[in-house]
Amino acid sequence: MIRNSILLLIIAGLAFIFYHELSAYHGNDGLNETANYYATKGLSEVGAANLVTSVVVTYRGLDTLGEVTILFLTAAILALMFKTSHSQKETQKRITSELLITASNVLLPVIFLVGIYIFINGHLTPGGGFQGGAVLASAMVLMLLSISGRKIKHAVLDFIEAISGIAFVLLGILGIFLAGGFLDNSIFSLGTFGELFSAGAIPVIYSFIGLKVGAELSNIILVLNQTQNVEK
Amino acid sequence: MEYLKITGAVITLIGAIFILFASIGILRMPDVYNRIQAGTKASTLGSILGLFGIGLIHPDWMLKLLLLIMFVLISNPVSSHVLGRAAHYIKVPLSDLTLLDKLEEDTGSETAEKEGDK
Amino acid sequence: MVNLILTIALLLIGLSFILVVIRFIIGETVIDRVVALDLLTVSSIGLIVMLAHFFGRAIYIDVSLVYGILSFIGVIVIAKYLEKSL
């Protein structure tokens, strides 16, 4: 109880300090040159309802490629460091509740569908590849928790990841030849503003990013799950 | 049309009141299991009523809100069941008011054996 | 009129949040805290949808759907961890 009160005091103090800092903060009202260009020309050039998406996928597409690569490296390093011997001992676990298994059987397809919905609609709604990928990976967590006997194959995840990564880069290179530059989205027609098939290649690119992120995060979860019970 | 909206708002208000009851219950009940009881029931009905009321105010959101209601109805009781099961497994004590515990009688010998193995 | 009633509802939910946070701090056992957290997230689903009405943005409903999914999985993960059967 005393410890909790001290924690509460510390949190309140931190909140006060942050409030103090925040109230003294004055944001930069004007946009600088680059931001101004994105804000004024972005909508007409890219045709995505969500301006953030258009910046992330097209103007700063190369950065997104870098981020995906970092995730890939993390997954690869984890798999390398925690490389398990195949003679791992199955520890005695409590049997999962029957109700949880049934509920996850019902909910899993729906959660996968919601993840896919988030990254396909990335150009219209807040959301996108990374968020959708995270939802896919959380569905994978539910799968691992509820169906303990089920083995998910690394090979399948690696295959999805490789295919979507290659497709992402190929789409980017296609942009150099058919349109203005790397990851230019106007290789497909821009379509009607606000519909699912609009904003050129953005939905396609975002789908590949979402699949890649989902596969990478799931790989990380799988590796951690398989190594936690191994003896030192 | 206006009546429908006011009905929706009142339903939402009732939902909020149930959520308030849930929080009072979670504060006053003597042990984990009773808190789960109070928390799950009232918060499920409260948030369902809140969603439904907003659905009456904005009829074009209704389908999506019904999807959300279905999700809450399936997931919330299951998560509280999993929590209660975990609490009983790690032997969180029941309150002194508790009269009988049939689950302990039936599974108690099993867990005692497991502890003997260690 | 509608907005007035909804504002009262928002205030009630805010009050209940304070009560739940008190239980979260008192705790007693870990499970108590998780129960309080679960109650917070479930009522937040309703809260986010009410905010969607106030700001007039249907898109917040998607947010609350994803929030519900993640909190459900989170509670199960914590329960499994406490059982040591992760």
Next chain:
Amino acid sequence: MKIKGIAVIFILLLSTWLVLNHSLQLPIILIGVGLAAFLSLIMCDKCSVFNEIKFTPKAFLYTFLYIGVFIFELFKSNIDIARRVLSPKLPINPGIVKAETILQSQMGRLILANSITLTPGTFTIDIIGNTLYIHCVNIEGDDMEQYAQNIVRKFEKYLEVLYG
């Protein structure tokens, strides 16, 4: 027999997709059909859950009856909990009792347990075999055993027709 499960899961996913997108344009429907078919085929080793739903006129009628009973019990339970929580003496006599179920289908058991959790004063703690362990807020004498069995019976009556 798997075809029925795949069909149910397909319809469920397709309707979820259409509700999420909130539009009926042709490309959205086409993508939804593709995605739903793909996901339902991947998931088909687990669709035994969806196999158990019965499509008979009687089941259709009983769905509505069940929803009615369920909503009534949900409100009753909330008023009951509110009464207990608000009264200054906190009148509770908690305990864990057990009740038997005759339902064999997974989906039926899930809905039964969820309904018990949401009905007055009871909450499913564990299910082992056919025995449900139910935590009750208020036990009065030996009657509670019978009371719990009655609650289970009340929902089973409908779920038996729906899921078997």
